[in-house]
Amino acid sequence: MRAGLLILVLLCGCSARDTDRDASGHAGAGAGNNKPRVALIMKSLANEFFSTMADGATTHQREHAEQYDLVVNGIKDERDLSRQVELVQEMVASGVNAIVIAPADSKALIPALRRAMAAGIVVINIDNKLDEKMLKSEGLSIPFVGPDNRAGAQAVGDYLAGKLTPGDAVCILEGLQTSENGQQRKAGFETAMNEAGMKIVDSQSAEWEMSKANTIASSMLSEHPEIKAILAANDSMAMGAIAATKSVGRAGDVLIVGFDNIAAVQEAIRGGKILATADQHGDQLAVFGIEAALNSLSDAETELKNVETPVDLVTAESLANDSASEEL
Known part of the structure; x- marks a missing residue:
């Protein structure tokens, strides 16, 4: 597998050798089904936050395997902007229906995402908000699903x-x-x-x-x-x-x-x-974005809007209260 790239493909009742291949030669969504393919593109896979995000997304896909297929990608570290741009290009070439992205940079990914949208792909921005001024100058509307x-x-x-x-x-x-x-x-x-x-x-x-x-x-x-x-x-x-x-x-x-x-x-x-x-509930953050993408794919007439997701203070007291609640 190419350094800096992790692709996890979850298919209901189908192994990797029974599937098509994506643009990188890795297993892609099953051929012949009508389920949409959603690509999750994250930042550093070395950061526990993004591995938690990936786990949450893959769990959601398993629970909704009849609704969509999922491709999960990430980069080696937070600064590898060129690789994240390449991942967007690879997902477009592989024919995904939607891209849910946590961009490593608020401006550098916008041109690649513009090309994805021009190809008819739904794009949802999570985690790190894309630059509003640059989006406006490009004539783009990409919803942000994430916390304040x-x-x-x-x-x-x-x-x-x-x-x-x-x-x-x-x-x-x-x-x-x-x-x-x-x-x-x-x-x-x-x-x-x-x-x-x-x-x-x-x-x-x-x-x-x-x-x-x-x-x-x-x-x-x-x-x-x-x-x-x-x-x-x-x-x-x-x-x-x-x-x-x-x-x-x-x-x-x-x-x-x-x-x-x-x-x-x-x-x-x-x-x-x-x-x-x-x-900021990393295990659910990608899920919020995936659900927004699926809603758009099921109803193209629905206007995509920003969605503010929860963010909560965590202290020793709150952790102790959570543990006590779990024991009840």
């Missing part, structure tokens, strides 16, 4: 502010600066910190990556020993921040928050290493 990233980040920041004292120094680990969700999460963090009277002494992009976050956070903490908290725009970077505090001898001394609610961060919250995160 700014509101989610502000909720996390507000919770953090309650554990700090006005005037405390904090820093931000940003996502990719060309990604709308990264921009919105940074803005939400900044609003919460400014309203609470905190001092943002540094803010840098770690490009969603754990190792880069470790390096940058270590530098921040060394340069600004007064830092009391780190706000990370995703959970991978929050995990990198944990390693950074340990490397500079400040483990347990700096409050850390994240965004995504991956399993590793849930354990870190329970263990007191991370204060809070935001849950």
